[in-house]
Amino acid sequence: MLDATSSYNPMTDTSPADNRSRRTPVDDMTGHRIVPDTTRRAARTPGNRYGNRPTMKDVAARAGVGLKTVSRVVNGEPGVTPETERRVQEAIDALGFRRNDSARVLRKGRTASIGLVLEDLADPFYGPLSRAVEEVARAHGALLINGSSAEDPEREQELVLALCARRVDGLVVIPAGDDHRYLEPEVKAGVATVFVDRPAGQIDADVVVSDNFGGARDGVAHLIAHGHRRIGFIGDMPRIHTAAERLRGYRAAMEDAGITVQGSWMSLGVTDPERVRRAAEEMLAGPRPVTAIFTGNNRVTVTVVRVLAEHPPGAALVGFDDIELADLLRPGVTVVAQDAAALGRTAAERLFRQLDGTLLAPERIELPTRLVTRGSGELPPAH
Amino acid sequence: MLDATSSYNPMTDTSPADNRSRRTPVDDMTGHRIVPDTTRRAARTPGNRYGNRPTMKDVAARAGVGLKTVSRVVNGEPGVTPETERRVQEAIDALGFRRNDSARVLRKGRTASIGLVLEDLADPFYGPLSRAVEEVARAHGALLINGSSAEDPEREQELVLALCARRVDGLVVIPAGDDHRYLEPEVKAGVATVFVDRPAGQIDADVVVSDNFGGARDGVAHLIAHGHRRIGFIGDMPRIHTAAERLRGYRAAMEDAGITVQGSWMSLGVTDPERVRRAAEEMLAGPRPVTAIFTGNNRVTVTVVRVLAEHPPGAALVGFDDIELADLLRPGVTVVAQDAAALGRTAAERLFRQLDGTLLAPERIELPTRLVTRGSGELPPAH
DNA sequence: CCCGCATCTGACAACGTTGTCCAGGCTCTA
DNA sequence: TAGAGCCTGGACAACGTTGTCAGATGCGGG
Structure with a gap:
């Protein structure tokens, strides 16, 4: 049924297996350019494409009609007598024909x-x-x-x-x-x-x-409204726009409240659980620990929830992004939810x-x- | 830039907007058959396909080379002098050419x-x-x-x-x-x-x-090992194979323990939260309520966790499928996890x-x- | 100078579909 | 019954790409 000698290498094989004279394509062109395929393997066995799928031509031959008539039947276009259509449909069913959309796309655009x-x-x-x-x-x-x-x-x-x-x-x-x-x-x-x-x-x-900026600002303001002043922020790399916006929201809320943000309150660019955990623990330790943390995305939030569960309770938390089951935790996790x-x-x-x-x-x-x-x-x- | 008069109706338009004489395609053919498109709208403006994307031919003309040479460059095939390649690459960049994979697919299979x-x-x-x-x-x-x-x-x-x-x-x-x-x-x-x-x-x-059967059986056996005998099962419709297998696992574990399953312990085919909730509450009420519940999938588990959180604690729970934050709930949710x-x-x-x-x-x-x-x-x- | 050889290039057909256009047969009317 | 008009069906080109093959060019040796 399957050709056991061929190997899967779509869109990559060239005609001669001879690679001796291949130029290595120069890559110093600027801007938009075509990157040639890089992998080369032995050429596939020719012919036998699509495992010899029937085409409209085959259907036409079997039904004893013209090519275009088959096309008409397949696409439900008018201008075919019921009898002709029946014959064509029979041939389609018998051959297991399925229209090739690649060709269709090529034609239709x-x-x-x-x-x-x-x-x-x-x-x-x-x-x-x-x-x-x-x-x-x-x-x-x-x-x-x-x-x-x-x-x-x-x-x-x-x-x-x-x-x-x-x-x-x-x-x-x-x-x-x-x-x-x-x-x-x-x-x-x-x-x-x-x-x-x-x-x-x-x-x-x-x-x-x-509204990443506004959401983060509101979330942090919410913490401030509940009496917090030393609020930590753990977020992703600021080169990611959402992360930068949320950081900006954090800063704005703090500034609005007249709070000077300490460098040790912020952790930017850490996302893997282990480092988030360490960042959170550092913020929560020391002589003047943060009393609340604002987390910049769902993954960070989850990790911080874990950390807080292990620490003596007390630190408040607001996270950006909703997380499943957040309502079932004790306490439930307050979040700034966006609608994905x-x-x-x-x-x-x-x-x-x-x-x-x-x-x-x-x-x-x-x-x-x-x-x-x-x-x-x-x-x-x-x- | 965009043709403001055309409307998006891919792969569906036929040439004449005239529908008077369209046959409604008969659907009484058995087995494999082509279903004609059903929607019809005004024909799109002709021409201007792909917004006039450049083709290899255009690139060839601009670079002053043959079609095949462009193809060779684009595909990194050997046999093109660096100078020729440079000219072709320049034309490609200038025109913003991108190979049309539809045509390629048609050719290569x-x-x-x-x-x-x-x-x-x-x-x-x-x-x-x-x-x-x-x-x-x-x-x-x-x-x-x-x-x-x-x-x-x-x-x-x-x-x-x-x-x-x-x-x-x-x-x-x-x-x-x-x-x-x-x-x-x-x-x-x-x-x-x-x-x-x-x-x-x-x-x-x-x-x-x-191993849905084995997993469910083990999960239920786990409950039995902890002393439970009246164990509820809430799962999806048995016409879904996984649901049927898990139900089978439940029954097998019960039978292995010599427990006769009561019909009121099982809820099959309910998945929307409201009805799952009701099913769980019914099992937990009455004179001889279940002391444990086995849930058949992640969604059911989540809902049952909610129900149990509201009820006087006591009922045990094992769920099929892991759920996020399951470890942070009190108690943590024991699950039969599969590796998606x-x-x-x-x-x-x-x-x-x-x-x-x-x-x-x-x-x-x-x-x-x-x-x-x-x-x-x-x-x-x-x- | 001519031949052979290697290298590079391009003309052409084919992939399977759809749009265009025309031919032939039919019905209907005068 | 002739002519007009409609309905059905099919021949053909085109979509953009790649494989085949043959032509062009250059070079070295006899």
């Missing part, structure tokens, strides 16, 4: 698919976002192709360009990098593009983000409005956050 | 993409699974197209067939339905296929599942081995589960 590039599919924040995008795409008859950038700008670009090469009709991108000029030719060529969660860099495009699904839905809807042509100038949309009080953020200062 | 059909991308169980599949795909140079079936067999089939029409090289499917004969022509045509989490129906294919990432990784690796041709007969792989004791499952019976 639309792929009915959109690309989604996010940071990590496994992150619970992106699940609902991804699903929301999918639902909107589905409503518009489009499929979703997605990939994780793993927070690596190069990988983001690689992914985005691969999607463009497949001629996705549109792109929803959660940027990892901060320079998206590489997308200019694509946008010019008509690829609808929306950036989500973080703004695009160096390019004018639609952006859908949460709404981000995805809004972005996707804008994308399809671009494709409809009902959208003109790029815009920046900011969705509000919501402070959810559950207990941990309402604890009074212990010291 | 491989799409370098695999499809993943799962139940719900937003479910935290599928995030890591999906990510794992993606990583393996990436290692093999393939992209991931995925869709959610929402537990609807018809939608599953629709999705799978759409992916096949796009000629994905392989499919990883988490089945919603129990009859996959519709895939026969595809498998025969060489589409590699692996089913995950639940077995395929009516078709001989690779399957990767967790391992499921995805194993399935994807098998898929690519099929594509390599190094795999012969379809096989069923069962991954072990792990009992994680955290407290809730070790509580003694209260009554």
Whole structure:
């Protein structure tokens, strides 16, 4: 059934197995450029493509009709007698024919698919976002192709360009990098593009983000309102836009309250649990420990919750991003929640409005956050 | 830049806007058949495809070389002088050319993409699974197209067939339905296929599942070992294979202990939080309430944890599937954990081995589960 | 000077589908 | 029954790419 001698190496093999004379492609070109494939293996056995899938021609031959008639039946176009249609449908069923959308795309110019590039599919924040995008795409008859950038700008670009090469009709991108000029030719060529969660860099495009600054400011102000003055902040690298905004919100709230932030209260750029744990413990130790912590994202929050569970209770906590079961912990975890699904839905809807042509100038949309009080953020200062 | 008069309706428009004479396609054909598109709108403005993207021909003209030479440069094939390559590369950069993979696919027969059909991308169980599949795909140079079936067999089939029409090289499917004969022509045509989490129906294919039966049996036996005899079971519809297997495990453990299961101890097919809540409350009420509950999946577990938190403590709980922060609750939630990432990784690796041709007969792989004791499952019976 | 050889280049067909266009047969009317 | 008009069906080109193959060029040796 399967050709046991061939090996899987899609889109990469060249005709001669002879590599002697291959030039190593120069990489010193600037800007937008084609990166040649790098892997080379033995050429595949020729022929036998798609495992010899039947084509419309085969169906036509079997049904004793013309090619175009089959096409008409397959696409439900008018102009075929019931009798002819029956014959064609019979041939289709008998042969197990399935239309080849690659060829269709080539002809029609639309792929009915959109690309989604996010940071990590496994992150619970992106699940609902991804699903929301999918639902909107589905409503518009489009499929979703997605990939994780793993927070690596190069990988983001690689992914985005691969999607463009497949001629996705549109792109929803959660940027990892901060320079998206590489997308200019694509946008010019008509690829609808929306950036989500973080703004695009160096390019004018639609952006859908949460109010990271306002959310963080409100969250920290909430702690201040409950009497805290020494408030710690643990967040991601400030080169990530959301992290920077939330840090800015923290600073703004502190400044509004006339509090001078100590350097030892802030931990930036640590995300792996072990180092977050150490950062939190340091803040909570010493002669003048923080009495509250504001955490910059869901992963940090989870770790800090663990740390606080081990320490003598007392330190208050407000986290950015909601986490599951937060209401069941004692105390419940107060969070600044953003609506991941709404981000995805809004972005996707804008994308399809671009494709409809009902959208003109790029815009920046900011969705509000919501402070959810559950207990941990309402604890009074212990010291 | 964008044509403001066109509307987005990919792959669906027919030439005449005239619908008068359209036959409604008969649907009484059995088995595998082509479903014609159903939506019809005004025809798009012709021409201007891809927003006039440059093609290799354009690049060739600009660089003053032949078509094939451009192809050679783009694909890093040998046999081009550095000078010629420079000129071509310059033209590519100037025009913002990007290879059209649709055409490439049409020519080469491989799409370098695999499809993943799962139940719900937003479910935290599928995030890591999906990510794992993606990583393996990436290692093999393939992209991931995925869709959610929402537990609807018809939608599953629709999705799978759409992916096949796009000629994905392989499919990883988490089945919603129990009859996959519709895939026969595809498998025969060489589409590699692996089913995950639940077995395929009516078709001989690779399957990767967790040991749902054994895991559930062990979990329930764990409760029995801690002195429980009246143990409730709340699970999903038994038509879902995993749910049926876990129920079977529950029954087996009870039988092994010589306990006769009462009908009122079991709640099958309820998943929405409200009804799960009611089911749990009923089990916990009455003259002879259950002293422990075994929950059939993560969503049910979460709801039952909420219910138990409100009730006078005492009922023990073991849940199938791990949940985040389970260790921080008081008591911690004891679970039968399955490794979602391992499921995805194993399935994807098998898929690519099929594509390599190094795999012969379809096989069923069962991954072990792990009992994680955290407290809730070790509580003694209260009554 | 011519031949052989190696290297580089380009013309051309093919991949499977859809849009265009025309032909042939039918019905309906005058 | 002829002519007009409609309905059905099919031949053909085109979409953008890659594989095949043959032509062009340059070089060294006889």
